[in-house]
Amino acid sequence: MCKVVACLWITFLTDLFQGADMxxxxxxxxxxxxxxxRGWRSSCGKRRFKYSDLSLEIIKYLTSLSWVGLPxxxxxxxxxxxxxxxxxxxxxxxxxxxxxFRGDRFVKSKAFFDEKGLFQSTNVVLMEPKPAxxxxxxxxxxxxxxxxxxxxxxxxxxxxxxxxxxxxILEGARFIVGGVIAAGTAVFERRVNRAVALGGGFHHAGxxxxxxxxxxxxxxxxxxxxxxxxxxxxxxxLDYDVHAGNGTSDIYYSDPGVLYISLHxxxxxxxxxxxxxxEIGSGEGEGYxxxxxxxxxxxxxxxxxxxxxxxxxxxxxxxxxLIIANGGSDAHFADHLGSLGLTAKGFFKISRTIxxxxxxxxxxxxxxxxxxxxxxxxLPYCWYALAAGVAEPDLTQDVIEDFFPAPHDPWQNxxxxxxxxxxxxxxxxxxxxxx
Numbered sequence: 105m106c107k108v109v110a111c112l113w114i115t116f117l118t119d120l121f122q123g124a125d126m127x128x129x130x131x132x133x134x135x136x137x138x139x140x141x142r143g144w145r146s147s148c149g150k151r152r153f154k155y156s157d158l159s160l161e162i163i164k165y166l167t168s169l170s171w172v173g174l175p176x177x178x179x180x181x182x183x184x185x186x187x188x189x190x191x192x193x194x195x196x197x198x199x200x201x202x203x204x205f206r207g208d209r210f211v212k213s214k215a216f217f218d219e220k221g222l223f224q225s226t227n228v229v230l231m232e233p234k235p236a237x238x239x240x241x242x243x244x245x246x247x248x249x250x251x252x253x254x255x256x257x258x259x260x261x262x263x264x265x266x267x268x269x270x271x272x273i274l275e276g277a278r279f280i281v282g283g284v285i286a287a288g289t290a291v292f293e294r295r296v297n298r299a300v301a302l303g304g305g306f307h308h309a310g311x312x313x314x315x316x317x318x319x320x321x322x323x324x325x326x327x328x329x330x331x332x333x334x335x336x337x338x339x340x341x342l343d344y345d346v347h348a349g350n351g352t353s354d355i356y357y358s359d360p361g362v363l364y365i366s367l368h369x370x371x372x373x374x375x376x377x378x379x380x381x382x383e384i385g386s387g388e389g390e391g392y393x394x395x396x397x398x399x400x401x402x403x404x405x406x407x408x409x410x411x412x413x414x415x416x417x418x419x420x421x422x423x424x425x426l427i428i429a430n431g432g433s434d435a436h437f438a439d440h441l442g443s444l445g446l447t448a449k450g451f452f453k454i455s456r457t458i459x460x461x462x463x464x465x466x467x468x469x470x471x472x473x474x475x476x477x478x479x480x481x482x483l484p485y486c487w488y489a490l491a492a493g494v495a496e497p498d499l500t501q502d503v504i505e506d507f508f509p510a511p512h513d514p515w516q517n518x519x520x521x522x523x524x525x526x527x528x529x530x531x532x533x534x535x536x537x538x539x
Contacts, residue, residue, distance in 0.1 A: 184297040186495035187231045187290050188223070189283035190214055194303045196276030199268050204441060204478040205317045207276065210303060216484035217491065228495050229296065233286040235278035240285060241320050243328040244355065246312045253319055263314050277319050280304060280475070284322040285329050288471045292334050292426055297468050298459065300491045304473030305430035307349030308376060316347065316376060323430055323473065324355045327362060330426070337361060340424035342415055343368070344431035344454055345476050346442030348379025348395065352430075358389040363422045365415055367396045367407065369435075369444055381528050384535075391535025394418065397524060400443040403516035404450040407435070411457060413525050417538035419461050426469045427462045429455075432476030433486030438508050441478040445516060448482070448489040448506040455493025456501075470494065482507045 190210070198207030217223055223230050241250050256263060257274040280303040287299035307323060308316030323341055330336035341356075343349040343366040356362040371379045385393035396410050419427070433451065435444040446454075455472060462470035472494050477483040489504045529539040 184294070185229045186227055186298045186300065187229050187287060187296040188217075188300045188302065188491060188495065189231045189233050189287045190302050191232050191279045191283065193235075193276060193279045194283070196272045197280060197303065198276070199273065199317060203268070206480070209477065209480060209483055212480065213302065213484045213487045216488055220488055220492070222488065222491060222495065225496060227497070231283075231286055231290070231299075233279060233283035235275065236281035236285060236320075236322075236325065237278075240281065240325055240329065241278075243332065244311060244321055244324040245309075249312045249314075253314070263319065267315055267317055267319065269319065274319070277306075281306075281320055281322040281325055284326050284471070284473060288326040288330060288426070288428065289333070291469050291471050292330050292336065298462070298470050298472070298494050300472045300474060300494055302487070302491075303475045305345065305432060305475040307343055307345060307352045307430055308347070310351040310354045313351075316350075318351065321351050321355060323349075323352050323428055326428065326471070331361075336425055338363075338422065338424045338426075340419055340422055340427045341365065342427065342429040342458060344411075344429060344435065346431075346434040346439065346444055347375055347476075348397075349430070350376045350378040353378065353383065353393055353395075356389065357385050357393055358387040360388045360392050362389075363392050363394070363418060363424065365394045365396070365418060367398060367410060367415075369402075369442055370397045370399055373400055374442065381524070381531055384531060391532070394528070394532065396528060398444060399517045399520045399524075401445055401512065401516055402521060403445045403512060403518070404447055404510070404514040406515055406518045406521045407444065407446060408450065408453055408457070409518070410521055410525060411454065414528065414532075415457075416461055418532075418536060419465055421536055421538045424466055426466060426471070427458060428471050428473065429458050430473035430475070432474050432490075433483045434476045434478055436477070436479065436482050436486055437510060437512070438482050439477060439479050445510065445512060445514070446486075447510050448485045449501050449504045451486045452489040452493045452501050452504045455490045459494050 194210040195207035199205045222228055253269060256269040257271045260270045262268040284301040284304040287301040290296045291299045304322050306318035306321055308318040309321040327339050338361055340363045341352060346369050348366050348368040348371055353364055356364055366379055368379050371377050379395040379397055381395055383393060383395055385391055396414055434442045435446045437445045458470055462468050472490060474487050474490050485505060485507055492499050533539045
């Protein structure tokens, strides 16, 4: 009963107390945290309001809630916008001429989003983030590793053959990580419904190592930031990148508070050679590291079938407070570093599936990290499809364009995918009732 009446009273109480914090922290009376029965003088009138036992029970109920996301706790949904994080300094994360990861991806995608009217949509707000601090990086990475990257940046020396470092690259990385933190915080604090963090998804970076074009693991940094600042308990990470996220997997391999699910190309055929079915987690985290290795040239419908068969039931059973999805366009059939068979429409369906799951399970709280992709021609089309699937609820897949027509059957490799799913479900049955 209190919950129902509280929904009706919340506006009245906010006005009465000149804001919830004033009411709860500066009560007139005994100092026990609640107003005395003799009443309270409203700032908007001379009348005194008498409190019944029911009034006090409602106030006690309200004080038991977190003021962050209060309407959702009372069962009230607000219409909020989707934020997209972007900063012109993202393009500083440019790993060099002839490198697959160039900074122009951000400029070209932003221009394509503008052309499509995404930032003119009434559902979307553009957010310009601040750079992540060194303390933010240390929430996940060891001090020795962070200091090493800073030294390499000063010396302009590479971390490894694939991952160069310079002061410009470091600055770009910090802005991208800052964008992920800003996006996730805005969603979790309910200032926006959903968020798209452009450039994010550095999933190959572990606590004390980098590689695979990645210096700092922004996914883990966001999770640890929200754990520290907002008491996040359960996060689900869905990694839809063509490569397995060995860094994210390693960081949370024994952590039951993070369910990591990765759909990726068969690790026997692609970097980093990790992400097999048997890599299931360890200790308290056993069963919380889920890999779905897909055969080369897996078609779009077979891919989406795998997503629905594993991600959806696990998400419903785990009941995360937040879903973080990371990837980009490298699972597209025309990507230069991957060999899966998605189209731009397929990426739209992925983000729609994730968004629908979030709406059902965690009040819509989803952060989509979009950073990968190594065919600059198709990349803006795919990034737009992913972002629009989250940000534009009324958009249909018919308006999603692709630069190239799909060259093969969308059901390709369905039998092999079913074999993978059967093996995986046999393993998961030990840990999850859904299977």
